Amino acid sequence: MTARTTALSLVVILSMATSAGCRRRVEPTPVPDPAPSTVGDARGVADAAAAEARARRQADSIAAANRAAAASANTADAQRAVAELTAVLQQRVFFDYDRDNLRDEAASLLDAKAAILLANPAVTLTITGHTDERGTAEYNLALGQRRAAQVKRYLMAKGVSDRRLSTQSLGDSEPAASGTDDGAYQQNRRAEFGVGNAGGALVRPRS
Amino acid sequence: MSSALARFTRATLPSRRLCMLFVAALAPVALAAQDTTRGVRIGLAYDAGSKPGVVVLPVAGPLGDSVRAIVARDLDFSDRINVIALDPASAGAAQRGDLPNWALLARLGASGAVQLTATPAGFHLAVFNVATRQTALVRDYLAPPSTDTRGWRGVLHGIADDLEESFTGTRGIARTRVLFERGRRIWMVDSDGEGAMPVSELATPASPAWHPSGRSIAYSTYVPSQVVVQELGGRPRVVASGPGVYISPAFTPDGEGVVYAHGVDNGVDLHAVSAAGGEGRRLSVGRGSDNVSPSFSPDGRRIAFMSGRSGHPEIYTMDADGTNVDLLTPLDLGESAYRAAPDWSPDGRLVAFQSRIAGSFQLMTVNLRDRSLRQLTSEGRNEDPTWAPDARHVAFVSTRTGSRQLWVLDVESGRARQLTRGQPVRLPAWSPRLAR
Numbered sequence: 001m002t003a004r005t006t007a008l009s010l011v012v013i014l015s016m017a018t019s020a021g022c023r024r025r026v027e028p029t030p031v032p033d034p035a036p037s038t039v040g041d042a043r044g045v046a047d048a049a050a051a052e053a054r055a056r057r058q059a060d061s062i063a064a065a066n067r068a069a070a071a072s073a074n075t076a077d078a079q080r081a082v083a084e085l086t087a088v089l090q091q092r093v094f095f096d097y098d099r100d101n102l103r104d105e106a107a108s109l110l111d112a113k114a115a116i117l118l119a120n121p122a123v124t125l126t127i128t129g130h131t132d133e134r135g136t137a138e139y140n141l142a143l144g145q146r147r148a149a150q151v152k153r154y155l156m157a158k159g160v161s162d163r164r165l166s167t168q169s170l171g172d173s174e175p176a177a178s179g180t181d182d183g184a185y186q187q188n189r190r191a192e193f194g195v196g197n198a199g200g201a202l203v204r205p206r207s
Numbered sequence: 208m209s210s211a212l213a214r215f216t217r218a219t220l221p222s223r224r225l226c227m228l229f230v231a232a233l234a235p236v237a238l239a240a241q242d243t244t245r246g247v248r249i250g251l252a253y254d255a256g257s258k259p260g261v262v263v264l265p266v267a268g269p270l271g272d273s274v275r276a277i278v279a280r281d282l283d284f285s286d287r288i289n290v291i292a293l294d295p296a297s298a299g300a301a302q303r304g305d306l307p308n309w310a311l312l313a314r315l316g317a318s319g320a321v322q323l324t325a326t327p328a329g330f331h332l333a334v335f336n337v338a339t340r341q342t343a344l345v346r347d348y349l350a351p352p353s354t355d356t357r358g359w360r361g362v363l364h365g366i367a368d369d370l371e372e373s374f375t376g377t378r379g380i381a382r383t384r385v386l387f388e389r390g391r392r393i394w395m396v397d398s399d400g401e402g403a404m405p406v407s408e409l410a411t412p413a414s415p416a417w418h419p420s421g422r423s424i425a426y427s428t429y430v431p432s433q434v435v436v437q438e439l440g441g442r443p444r445v446v447a448s449g450p451g452v453y454i455s456p457a458f459t460p461d462g463e464g465v466v467y468a469h470g471v472d473n474g475v476d477l478h479a480v481s482a483a484g485g486e487g488r489r490l491s492v493g494r495g496s497d498n499v500s501p502s503f504s505p506d507g508r509r510i511a512f513m514s515g516r517s518g519h520p521e522i523y524t525m526d527a528d529g530t531n532v533d534l535l536t537p538l539d540l541g542e543s544a545y546r547a548a549p550d551w552s553p554d555g556r557l558v559a560f561q562s563r564i565a566g567s568f569q570l571m572t573v574n575l576r577d578r579s580l581r582q583l584t585s586e587g588r589n590e591d592p593t594w595a596p597d598a599r600h601v602a603f604v605s606t607r608t609g610s611r612q613l614w615v616l617d618v619e620s621g622r623a624r625q626l627t628r629g630q631p632v633r634l635p636a637w638s639p640r641l642a643r
Contacts, residue, residue, distance in 0.1 A: 098519065098545075135520070135545065135547070136500070136513075136520075136547040136548050136561065136590060136591065137388075137413060137414070137591075137633055137634055138413070138414055138454050138455040138468070138499045138500045138513075138547075138548070138634075139497060139499055139500070139513060139515070139520055139547050141413070141429060141452050141454045141499075142452060142454060142468060142470065142474075142475035142497035142498075142499050142515075143497060144452075145451060145452040145470055145471070145475060146470075146474060146475070146495075146497060149470075149471070149472040149473065149474075152472060153472070166450060167450070167451065167471065167472065168429075168430075168432060168450075168451070168452070169429065169451075169452045170429060170430070171429065173411065173429070
C-alpha cells in the first residue's frame, strides 16, 4: 500500500519534471514570422505549419502530463478508499453461543457496512455464517445459516437491496481459530463477508 | 411342554424352517435357563442373559485361520453368543474326522459347534448340537475368490448372520456397513471395522444416509449447497439444491422420497422431495427456528427431528406430512439443555439421541411408550448415534480415546468396541442388512 503510493508519487514527479524540461526547450524557439514569406514561398509556409504542429503537440503533451499527474493523485486516493472500505465490508461479526442475535458492536459495524453499500450500489456481499464446534454438525450448519440471515436482515432494514446480499453457512467446518477454549470458540462464532465489486472503485459514504 | 415349545419358536423366530428345527433341538437349554428366572413368569420370554456357548472349530487350508477368525469375531460382536475359545491342545482334539469331539465340547460348555470347510466354489457349513450330538444344519455357500477381499469377507459375514439366526432366533448384523464422514469425503466400513474405503467424490459432503435397499446413499454438501443421491459405485445425482443450506437427508422407509433440512433467510425447516428429484415441499413449520436431523419411524408414519423452536435444541416427533408435532424429550428449561441427533430404532421402541450433560455430550435413549430416559455413555464426548438393524447395537462418535472415532455399543450389555481408527470421523449411518 505505502510502496504503491510512493511509486505513484514518483511517477507524478517524473512526469512533471519531463514536462518542465519540454517547456524550457520550447520557449526559446522563435515563432516563424509569416510576414516576410511570400505566398509563393511554399517551403516557408510548410516550415511554419510544422513548427506550429510541433508546438501544439508539445502543448498537448504538457496538458496530458498535467492531467496524468492529477489523475495519479486521484487514483492513489481511490485506491486508498477501496482498501479502507473493503476492509470495513470484510470485517467479521461475532456472536454469542448458540445465538444469532446481533450484539451492539456488531450492529455498529453493520451500520458502517450498510452506509458503504448504499453509497456503492454495484457492490454485493456474500455473508457466510460459522459456528464453534460444540453443537452437532447438522445443527451447526443451520445455526450458521441463521446467523448469516440475521446479518442480511439487518442490512436490508438499513435499505440495502435483497438482491445484493447472499447467505450461506459452513457450520463448524472452517474454524478461524483452533483450540477448545472460550477464546477460540468466540473467534469461530462469526459471520464472514465476501465482497463482490465488479467496478473496482468504491466511494466513501457522505457522513 | 411341547405346546410351550411351539409358542416359543413361533414367538421368537422368523419362518425359516432350518432354524426352527435347530432351535427346537436347542430348546431344552433355553427352557432350562428360563427355569432360573425369578418372579412372575409371563409367557415364554427369551432370556437375554443366557447366551448359547458356541465353538468355531479349526478350519483347514491356507486361509483357514482367517475364515475362522472372521466368523468367530462376528459371532462375538453379536453380543448374543458366547464364543468359546480353544487352547492349542483343545483345538487339536476338537474334531474326530468330520465330526466334533462331543465330550470335549460338552466339557467346554458349548451347546453348539460350527464347522466350516473351504470348497472349490466357496464354503461348506455344518452346525452341530452338542447336547443331542446331532448335525443341526448344513449349507453350502458360493464365494468369490479371496482376492476379491470385500466380496469374500461379505460371504463370511453372511454365514455369521445365518449362524446367529440359528442359535438365537435373531438375524445378525455382521453383513452390514457403516457410512461416515472423514476428511471431507464419505467413507464406508464393514461392521467388523475392516475394509474402510471412501465412496464419495464430491467436496464437503456431510450426513450420509442409506437407501433402504442398501444399494444407494444420500448425502448433503455445503459448497455447493445441495442434497445428492448416489448409487454405490456410481455418480452423484442432485435431488435438491439452491441458495442457503441443505442438511441431513434421510430416505423415507419405502425408499421413494428424501426428507432433508433446508433454509435460506427464515430458519431451517424439513422438506421432502422425490428420490428422483423434483420440487421440494416444506414439512415443518419452524417459524424461523432450526429444524434438522430427520429420522423416520420404521413404519414411515412419524419423523423424529431436532428443533430449536423452544429456544434450545430438543427432540420432537411429527407425522410424515409435518402435522401433529410433539415434544419427545422432557423439556429441560436449563440454560445448557441441548438434545440433538435423533435416530429411531428399527424395532420402533426407542429414539437414541445426544444430550448435553456436564458440558459434554452423552448418548441417551427415550422410550416411545412411556418417555422414560436412559443414559448410555459417560466417558468422553459421545455423539451422533445410529442404530444397527438389530435394534440392539448403536454406532456413534466418541472421543473416549482422544480423537473422534466410531464406536459400537451393545445397549443391552453395555459392551463397547472401537470401529474406526485413524483420521477423525463424524456423522455415522448404519446400513440395513445387505443383500447376499
